[in-house]
Amino acid sequence: MANLRDHMGRPIVAVTGIGVVTSLGVGKKDNWAALTSGKSGIHPITRFSVDHLNTRISGMVDFLPSSSKGASHLTYELAETAAQEAVSEAGLDSGDFGGPLFLASPPVELDWADRFSLYNSDKDEAGAERLLRVARGLKELDIFETTQFGSIADRLADRFGTRGLPITLSTACASGATAIQLGVEAIRRGECDKALSIGADGSATAEALIRFSLLSALSTHNDIPEKASKPFSKDRDGFVLAEGSGALVLESLEAALARGATILGIMRGCGEKADDFHRTRSKPDGSPAIAAVRAALADAGLGEDEIDYVNAHGTSTPENDKMEHLSLSTVFGERIGSMPISSNKSMIGHTLSAAGAVEAAFSLMTMRESVIPPTINYDNPDPAIVLDVVPNKKRNAEVGTVLSNSFGFGGQNTCLVMAREPV
Amino acid sequence: MRKIKKPPDPQQPPMSSHDVVITGIGLVSSLGEGPDAHWQKLTQPGFQPVLDAARFAPYTIHPLPEIDWNLQIAKRGDQRQMETWQRLGTYAAGLALDDAGIKGDDELCATMDMVVAAGGGERDEAVDATILAASESRNDRDVLLNEKLTTELRPTLFLAQLSNLLAGNISIVHKVTGSSRTFMGEEGAGVSAVETATARIRSGQSTHVLVGGAFQTEHSDMLLGYELAGYLHRGRWKPVWQRQGSEGGGVVTGSGGAFLVLEQREHARNRGRKIYAELGPVISGRARRRQGELNSEIAALLKQAHLPDGELLTISAASGAHAATAAEKAVLDANPALAVRAFSTLTGHMKEAQFPFAVALAALAVDRKAGYPVFDATAERPFEGAPNSVLATAIGYHQFEGLGLIKAA
Numbered sequence: 126m127a128n129l130r131d132h133m134g135r136p137i138v139a140v141t142g143i144g145v146v147t148s149l150g151v152g153k154k155d156n157w158a159a160l161t162s163g164k165s166g167i168h169p170i171t172r173f174s175v176d177h178l179n180t181r182i183s184g185m186v187d188f189l190p191s192s193s194k195g196a197s198h199l200t201y202e203l204a205e206t207a208a209q210e211a212v213s214e215a216g217l218d219s220g221d222f223g224g225p226l227f228l229a230s231p232p233v234e235l236d237w238a239d240r241f242s243l244y245n246s247d248k249d250e251a252g253a254e255r256l257l258r259v260a261r262g263l264k265e266l267d268i269f270e271t272t273q274f275g276s277i278a279d280r281l282a283d284r285f286g287t288r289g290l291p292i293t294l295s296t297a298c299a300s301g302a303t304a305i306q307l308g309v310e311a312i313r314r315g316e317c318d319k320a321l322s323i324g325a326d327g328s329a330t331a332e333a334l335i336r337f338s339l340l341s342a343l344s345t346h347n348d349i350p351e352k353a354s355k356p357f358s359k360d361r362d363g364f365v366l367a368e369g370s371g372a373l374v375l376e377s378l379e380a381a382l383a384r385g386a387t388i389l390g391i392m393r394g395c396g397e398k399a400d401d402f403h404r405t406r407s408k409p410d411g412s413p414a415i416a417a418v419r420a421a422l423a424d425a426g427l428g429e430d431e432i433d434y435v436n437a438h439g440t441s442t443p444e445n446d447k448m449e450h451l452s453l454s455t456v457f458g459e460r461i462g463s464m465p466i467s468s469n470k471s472m473i474g475h476t477l478s479a480a481g482a483v484e485a486a487f488s489l490m491t492m493r494e495s496v497i498p499p500t501i502n503y504d505n506p507d508p509a510i511v512l513d514v515v516p517n518k519k520r521n522a523e524v525g526t527v528l529s530n531s532f533g534f535g536g537q538n539t540c541l542v543m544a545r546e547p548v
Numbered sequence: 549m550r551k552i553k554k555p556p557d558p559q560q561p562p563m564s565s566h567d568v569v570i571t572g573i574g575l576v577s578s579l580g581e582g583p584d585a586h587w588q589k590l591t592q593p594g595f596q597p598v599l600d601a602a603r604f605a606p607y608t609i610h611p612l613p614e615i616d617w618n619l620q621i622a623k624r625g626d627q628r629q630m631e632t633w634q635r636l637g638t639y640a641a642g643l644a645l646d647d648a649g650i651k652g653d654d655e656l657c658a659t660m661d662m663v664v665a666a667g668g669g670e671r672d673e674a675v676d677a678t679i680l681a682a683s684e685s686r687n688d689r690d691v692l693l694n695e696k697l698t699t700e701l702r703p704t705l706f707l708a709q710l711s712n713l714l715a716g717n718i719s720i721v722h723k724v725t726g727s728s729r730t731f732m733g734e735e736g737a738g739v740s741a742v743e744t745a746t747a748r749i750r751s752g753q754s755t756h757v758l759v760g761g762a763f764q765t766e767h768s769d770m771l772l773g774y775e776l777a778g779y780l781h782r783g784r785w786k787p788v789w790q791r792q793g794s795e796g797g798g799v800v801t802g803s804g805g806a807f808l809v810l811e812q813r814e815h816a817r818n819r820g821r822k823i824y825a826e827l828g829p830v831i832s833g834r835a836r837r838r839q840g841e842l843n844s845e846i847a848a849l850l851k852q853a854h855l856p857d858g859e860l861l862t863i864s865a866a867s868g869a870h871a872a873t874a875a876e877k878a879v880l881d882a883n884p885a886l887a888v889r890a891f892s893t894l895t896g897h898m899k900e901a902q903f904p905f906a907v908a909l910a911a912l913a914v915d916r917k918a919g920y921p922v923f924d925a926t927a928e929r930p931f932e933g934a935p936n937s938v939l940a941t942a943i944g945y946h947q948f949e950g951l952g953l954i955k956a957a
Contacts, residue, residue: 174690177698232668232711232732235772241689244680252677253768257607260775261796269776274667274711275733279947282834290832290948292740293732295666295712303729307744314751331693339703399662399728401719404629404707413725534707535716537728 127547129379131393132426135313137547138392139381142217142374144210145486146203147473148184148367152210157490160498161519165351165472167365173331180343182350184367184474185329192327195236197271199327203370203479204228204281208323212285215374216386217319219285224319226287227307228278229300231328231478239268277325287321297533298438299397300324301371301481302541306395308375318380324482325370334366340405342442354475355502356439356468357446357514364440367474371482373489378547390489391544393526394425400536407448407532414452414538418528421540422456427526429457432464432542434497434522436488436529437514439468440475445532450510465522467515471501481531485541488527492545497522568749568827569957570911571816572648572809574640574760577895577905578610578802582643587912590894593921597894599785606782607775609765610802610896615639620646621721631670631708632803634717637762640805641718644758648809649821657723661754662715663745664730665737665761665900669709671769675700714762724758735865736832736948737761738903743830743950745810755815760807761900774799779869779945788868788890789877789927798868799945802896806905825911828937828953829853835949842872845949846879846941853953855885855939861919861931862888862939863910865902869945876943877927886939887931893923903942903950910938910954 131137145152148166149159159166167184172193175181186192191202212219243259250258263269270276278291296303301324308320337343344363346353354365381388398416402408422429438449454461469487476483491497496519503516529541575582578598579589589595601608617635620642621627627635645651650660679696686692707713712730719725731737731744741759748754764770774780774797782796791798816823831852835845862880866873880886891909892898898905913919917934941951 174688174694176691177694230732232709234668234671235769235776237689237693240676240680241683245683251681253673253772256680257768257772257775260772261778261780263776263778266777272773272776273734273946275736275944275947278733279834283836290736290740290834290950291733292744293737295710295730295732296728297710297712297716300712307729310748310753314747314753316747331690332697335694335697335701336706338698339701340706397727399715399719399725401723401725404704404713404716404720533712535710535713535728536719536725537712537716 127378137378138309138312139376139378139388140373140390140392140489141376141381141386141388142211142215143389143486143489144207144372145483146186146206147369147476147483148186149473151206153490160469160472160487161496163499163501163517165501167350167353167474169350178334179338179345180334181347182353182365183329184365186327186368195238195271196231196328196330197233197277200230200325201277201280203327203368204277204323204325205284207370207372208281208285208321211372211374217374221286222321223286223288224317224321225289225311226278226282226291227304227320227322228281228291228293229304229324229478229482230277230293231326232295233272233274235272237332285321295478296537296539297535298477299481299531299533299537299539300478301483302531302539304482305373305485305541306539309392309395312375312377319374319376322375322482323370323372324479326476326478327368329366329368337366344441352502354441354471356441356471356500357507357510357512358503359505359507361441361443361446363442365474367476369473369476369479369483371479371486373485390492391547393427393544394421394542396420396424397539400538405534406444411448411451411455413536414448414532415455417538417540418452418456421528421542425542427542431526432528433524433526434491435464435466436484436527437466437468438530438532439470441470446510449530450512462511463513465497465515465520466512467498467500469498481539484529488529488543492524492527495521495523497524566750566752567813568746568810569813569816570808570824570827571811571821572644573824573908573911574644574647574807575908576636576640577804578613579895580613583912587916590920595894601785604771607771607780608785608800611766612803626721629704629707630717633669633762633764634708634714636764636805637714638717638721640760640762641758641807642722644760644807644809645722650809651722654723659726660724661726661748661757662718662724662728663741663757663759664715665741666711666714666730666732667900668711670767671709672701672705673768733948734899735902735942735944738900739832739942739950742903742907742952743832746827746830749810749812756809756811758807759810760805760904762805763803763898763901765801765803781868787893787924788866788873789924791868792870792874798870798873800868800896802898804895804898804901806901806908808904808908823957825914826955826957828955830952832950842875843879846876846943849949849951853951856937858885859887859931860885860937860939861913861935862886862941863906864888864890865892865906865942866890867892867897867945872943872945888928889920889923891923906940906942907952907954910940913938914954914956
């Protein structure tokens with residue numbers, strides 16, 4: 126009989142359902158097959174014109190019915206699709222989930238397509254005055270809903286019958302991990318015995334791409350798209366903007382065992398630490414990331430020598446990969462050179478608000494399948510970053526524990542520790 | 549009726565039990581800044597709101613007061629990286645930290661958790677207007693968009709727009725770095741932020757948490773966010789409770805922000821801080837309003853709050869939005885013990901900041917042992933005496949509801 130309480134006397138949190146969508150496909154099966162064969166989902170942008178753009182590639186999800194309907198609709202569909210897979214796998218009623226919802230999703234704005242159509246539906250006045258006057262004459266709420274930050278979660282709450290006021294959150298690139306952390310914490314505090322945590326991002330619009338470009342954050346290796354994301358390589362030149370979603374059904378181990386659910390993994394610990402250095406760069410000594418990793422280990426009750434594999438944040442920006450290496454080598458010491466560390470983003474790009482959840486899903490599958498997905502495009506190692514990145518080909522390995530890192534713009538760092546088995 | 553979060557089971561106490569107290573309040577609105585200025589103005593009988601009916605006509609707004617940003621954001625470089633919304637939030641957060649004696653205390657800031665309720669920042673209106681104007685004569689609108697945005701957008705503006713960068717700026721300017729989370733979703737985000745911070749302290753996860761939000765309405769896009777559903781009141785200004793049947797949708801917005809320092813009672817006591825009030829139960833909900841559940845949901849939330857017997861001062865964050873405000877009024881009116889004050893009559897609706905603002909005003913009343921005079925004599929009744937508990941409500945103009953009970957420390 127497994128322990129039902131962790132080293133701090135809190136309920137142990139199990140994962141009983143996993144769902145995922147990325148540019149590699151819908152669902153765990155297709156994603157896992159592609160991911161472990163080193164296939165890239167990065168492709169030329171076709172959703173909008175790429176004239177004048179320096180970056181013309183992405184990991185957009187172009188195959189869903191909402192893919193061309195704007196960020197809000199696509200983010201909803203991504204979240205719904207992943208959540209449906211997770212809730213079904215957990216064997217729970219997908220219309221009456223009965224626990225709280227935590228959604229990591231991108232900040233919303235009125236889409237340009239709507240801005241243009243509202244503006245050009247009238248001729249009087251100009252600029253904002255015209256938009257406001259047209260807006261108040263609208264008879265439908267459809268466009269309004271796309272501008273409300275709580276609307277996607279509200280729809281998901283209706284769809285899945287989650288309980289209470291759903292929380293929509295953003296911690297930039299750490300959002301997906303924060304959504305999981307909030308679910309874990311709610312169960313540990315005894316507020317609920319299950320929670321639905323989702324990270325979803327369908328916001329790869331032209332404006333989003335241009336904004337990241339203007340910050341010099343994106344790769345411009347357009348010629349061979351599948352080669353553009355190359356974490357830990359010497360010639361890495363930025364991340365690849367991408368879309369996707371990941372969903373986990375979290376349950377207290379006690380509740381999950383009591384209903385005979387299959388335990389897919391254990392959420393052992395969560396740690397976070399904010400950076401106060403700069404809006405887009407991390408503190409040169411890496412102390413916030415180091416503190417986040419250590420906090421996650423402490424929360425999990427595990428020592429540095431008890432992590433088998435690191436699912437890296439690994440964005441492929443010069444800054445992140447350097448700092449991530451610095452942080453990990455500080456925490457794990459000499460052992461870092463022989464620990465497998467791979468970046469899913471080498472294949473799926475950076476799914477932003479979804480990344481922490483997508484990568485937690487893949488981390489759990491890594492343990493279940495005893496296969497570590499590779500870091501692809503590792504042809505030109507950065508000599509300053511000596512890591513076992515599981516280069517280019519998957520590796521069979523027994524993995525009992527994973528550390529998954531998420532480091533965000535604005536200095537929000539969150540790390541998750543997962544285990545294959547209860548203690 | 550939707551299932552509602554069950555109250556904690558008394559048979560199963562949480563990991564450890566810690567009271568939550570309020571030790572810092574940072575407020576900014578058209579009325580001024582800080583708890584004293586707000587208390588002074590709000591307790592003046594017949595105080596008239598600060599309004600600007602011209603700038604965004606036909607909409608009236610409650611504008612920001614004159615603010616010397618340097619007082620809370622010392623570096624010009626930091627100020628330049630933000631637009632008004634982030635400056636306002638960072639400023640209000642600084643006021644709260646100052647008030648709690650935490651600002652500048654490296655150790656306390658480094659271990660302080662933070663939950664910010666945020667929407668988005670300001671877009672570049674001039675660039676948008678140029679693109680829209682050009683769209684009238686061009687059919688290749690996506691090319692137009694790329695052409696203009698790649699050349700005319702200020703690179704750092706993106707950071708001033710990102711929801712989580714209000715929290716990011718608070719970390720950078722005030723060094724609050726224990727943890728940083730940003731909740732989104734209008735008034736509901738403010739409710740969840742306070743509720744989550746409270747739960748963290750009660751369970752022993754946090755000892756002190758900075759929580760709050762800000763809203764800067766003086767930007768056409770911020771008005772558009774309401775007006776796409778026709779929520780804004782038009783024509784002559786009226787108090788919140790008197791807008792039913794008037795032209796428009798009933799909401800008059802205001803710029804402002806509210807941050808609170810919530811603290812474990814032992815922690816506050818050990819460092820010898822003044823305690824404004826204790827934060828009792830905080831309860832949130834999500835009525836399926838299209839199915840007519842709002843009235844019963846508000847009633848259910850009130851029931852769960854275990855309100856004390858006797859007359860109860862109630863600080864309402866009612867927006868004026870016709871349907872939501874009518875529902876709230878009906879349920880509050882049905883409880884004769886509640887003496888209601890809708891503060892948005894005097895400040896305007898501050899979206900994500902509504903609930904933290906309501907909690908702050910409730911804490912002030914408890915601390916100063918006095919109520920507020922009526923803000924609207926036709927709809928609110930006098931409250932005499934010293935409130936021992938005060939109720940704070942936030943019923944979203946469009947979705948999500950919450951309330952909290954604030955008690956004498």
